[in-house]
Amino acid sequence: MATGRQLRDLFATILHECSPSNPAQLWNDFCHKICDDLGHRLRAGNIREDPTDEEVYDFGLYLIEGILLQMNKSLADCPGMPRPQHDWAAALGNCLIAEQRNYDPLEQQQLGDKRIPHLNPDQLSAFNEICHAVNTKSGQTFFLHGPGGTGKTYVYTTLCHHLHGQGKIVLCVASSGIASLLLPGGRTAHTMFKIPIQIHEASYCSIKRNDNLADLLRVTDLII
Known part of the structure; x- marks a missing residue:
């Protein structure tokens, strides 16, 4: 539901x-x-x-x-x-920040705690590395590589619930609307970051320095 x-x-x-x-x-x-x-x-x-x-x-x-x-x-x-x-x-x-915090941290923590024991060793290694980067604010970038069916979305969802349980803001985006539906609160990257549909060498994301979206990005802990 x-x-x-x-x-x-x-x-x-x-x-x-x-x-x-x-x-x-x-x-x-x-x-x-x-x-x-x-x-x-x-x-x-x-x-x-x-x-x-x-x-x-x-x-x-x-x-x-x-x-x-x-x-x-x-x-x-x-x-x-x-x-x-x-x-x-x-x-x-900021209504965008308010909407991203529209969850029950205790419920999110419980959802994450239920999923973590089912991570395989490789998934758990990625999960721990990403959580460490978030908690230490080291600003790293990670790429999970694997064919379909290897549990990448499971890791993303587990990360989202676990970090929400800590009161953190996680933005889940995907390149298509169908893919975004697989992620908690998922949206297309074009919608979230105002990426132009038609790209050329002078293209840029139309985010103003002091608008609500800019403020949301400043306080975001993880983008998936």
């Missing part, structure tokens, strides 16, 4: 890629599932003591808007779609 965060990613992708004829109806039909984790998040973060459904859904729209902005799109581009009315930015700060 998909989590609220996964459904928000999916909904934003549908708005961006599919241009549904009636996005507002789609939102009205599924907003309760898309936002099913946000009431707890608002209470746990001391943002709202007893949030109403309207506040929960408005917060969901705010987070979806943040995802769309990474895709160079906005809810304003989707005819009929409601837009957030509350000033969530003042309460949360």
